[in-house]
């Protein structure tokens with residue numbers, strides 16, 4: 001049993017309603033669980049490891065609820081730079097289909113490293129299509145080396161049929177159940193969980209039903225995209241005669257155990273249906289801007305009580321895995337649509353922590369409080385980028401230019417120290433990543 005004490009932080013942001021921020025505070029951890037969050041003078045005097053956090057802000061680790069890690073070898077790909085979603089996927093899908101096991105490992109590892117350095121400690125990854133040469137274990141190896149908490153969403157959504165042909169339903173279900181059996185941990189404080197994914201618009205109803213049955217059997221969650229573009233919303237009307245959320249209800253894909261990325265093109269009655277059923281939305285503002293998809297009605301979703309979180313999406317539609325930057329984009333984009341007084345730094349911070357935990361079904365993440373997972377991060381405050389903003393350090397993090405963490409603890413383990421990922425040869429990773437990216441683009 002080991003103990004860790006963080007003390008003298010300029011500010012501790014707990015996300016706990018009773019004392020949301022503590023001045024000159026700290027956190028006492030035993031193994032992988034938080035024991036106490038309090039002003040420094042109320043904490044134990046020592047521990048096996050003591051971290052002096054003077055001049056720093058300490059926060060719960062950020063939670064990313066939508067990503068496609070495998071895409072990080074294909075960022076800023078010229079034929080997809082100025083394309084909307086459909087042309088973008090047509091340009092990129094043939095590259096992803098050629099991914100090698102090492103390519104998936106390196107893409108995942110680089111994306112995870114970027115996330116970790118940006119304050120993220122838990123990520124979902126939407127592996128909606130496993131390239132033929134790859135295995136889920138190729139990605140899991142990278143996740144375990146970086147040490148991040150993972151919610152892996154696994155499936156074989158039909159890619160454009162003209163590109164790869166159709167996929168056997170039995171194969172989709174086999175991949176889902178095998179991945180759950182190998183990697184899903186339903187226990188509290190789990191490092192790896194698995195969710196199932198399908199395509200709301202393209203999967204036939206019998207497959208959608210079977211995926212729900214499989215999710216029920218294993219008590220795992222369901223995840224997909226919804227309403228990313230106006231074209232998708234219209235296609236749903238044309239094909240099924242009703243709107244997207246009505247369609248999701250008809251096929252059984254609404255509920256507390258379901259979350260969708262985007263939700264850009266939903267109307268008020270659809271938003272109310274999401275709120276009523278407890279269906280979550282992962283808001284991905286950078287991706288929505290990058291692909292010209294639109295502005296998701298987040299202020300309205302907040303007002304109606306939709307479970308809301310944030311996702312960096314990508315990596316080829318963002319083209320960044322910087323979680324703190326995503327909080328800032330969420331704040332700025334809603335203000336473009338709704339005005340400056342409709343969303344605050346506290347609200348986007350809530351979406352990136354407590355909101356993310358709820359959307360992923362985690363009662364052990366998103367806050368710093370006794371009994372919660374020891375996932376916490378720290379940013380240096382006394383830097384040029386925050387000069388003049390230190391009267392409100394939390395607002396500085398969101399309003400000023402996005403920074404990298406000073407240190408990061410995941411599950412009680414120090415994963416970043418003095419701005420560097422512990423045990424990672426970053427130069428070697430970048431060299432191998434660059435070679436894999438070049439090989440993929442060269443075919």
Ligand SMILES: [Zn+2]
Pocket residue numbers: 066067068126225261313314
């Ligand atoms: Zn996505």
